[in-house]
Amino acid sequence: MELSRRAMLGTLGGIAAGSAVAAMVKTGVAASEGPVISPGQNGHFAQQYGEFGWKPHKLDPEECAKIAYEGYWYKGYACGYGAFYSIIGVLGEKYGAPYNTFPFTMLEANKGGISDWGTICGALYGAAAAYALFWGRKERDPMVTELYRWYEQTALPIYQPGDMAQGVKGDIPSNPSGSVLCHISVSKWCYNTKLPASGKERSERCGRITADVSRKAVEIFNAKIDAGKDWKGAAGKPEALRYCGECHTKGGESDIAKGIMDCTPCHSGSEHTMNKFKDHP
Secondary structure, eight states, rough: OOOOOOHHHHHHHHTTHHHHHHHHHHHHHGGGOOEEOOOBTTOOOOOETTTOOOOOOOOOHHHHHHHHHHHHHHGHHHHHHHHHIIIIHHHHHHHHGGGGGGGGEEEEGGGGTTSSOOBBHHHHHHHHHHHTOOHHHHHHHHHHOOOOOOHHHHHOOOOOOOOGOSSSSOOOOEEOSOBBBHHHHHHHHHHHHOOOSSSSHHHHHHHHHHHHHHHHHHHHHHHHHHHGGGOOOOOOOOOOHHHHHHHHHHHHOOOOOOOOOOHHHHSSSOOTOOOOOSSOO
């Protein structure tokens, strides 16, 4: 009997440990065929399949977007799980090991910007983590920058699940978040729409954004596979990052800033970033 995707979503994570052990036994028998475990150092850090050793395969961005949306709602595992599964889980459905040996529920920790701390958008982390199974930072960082800058600047959500919507059907408002941080992204959307962060509309918004992130992430993934080491993104630096970086990065008079996210949402001096602990209404 053919398993439904919903059943697969639940079972793949559960069989991960057994599959990993089986893979280790198999590679142990076939060790003479070539190196399959990175040696690590001083008895530590060895890694099955090698460091950044998985082989990427091109995927359909629209198929992945749909699965990312479904994954967001699956058992409430949310954005990080949905985005990551839509890449690595789908590879597992199509190609088996090693992709289907990953314990996908680990990515559930990214819900709410990592356990409700409102830090990085979980969908963005899920995509970056998927990239990291294939490419080290020198090749991966430009991919992440391309995705994250797109997220900062694009009015989201775009994805429309139609009758398959699991939270709220129909159109919902979109806006550019200006930030990759869950707290700012959600708060800005709620402020603009006058809708509560605890409401179904906000949850639906994040489900659709998970699909949007997956689609864009897979487009970048496919382009990287095609171009290899020659791939370069088109994302540039926001003007605020250039302006602030003149003083606050390496070589400046006050080298205290770390990071390449847009400075504006947190440091613009707007009504939202002023001191709210003094004379707050």
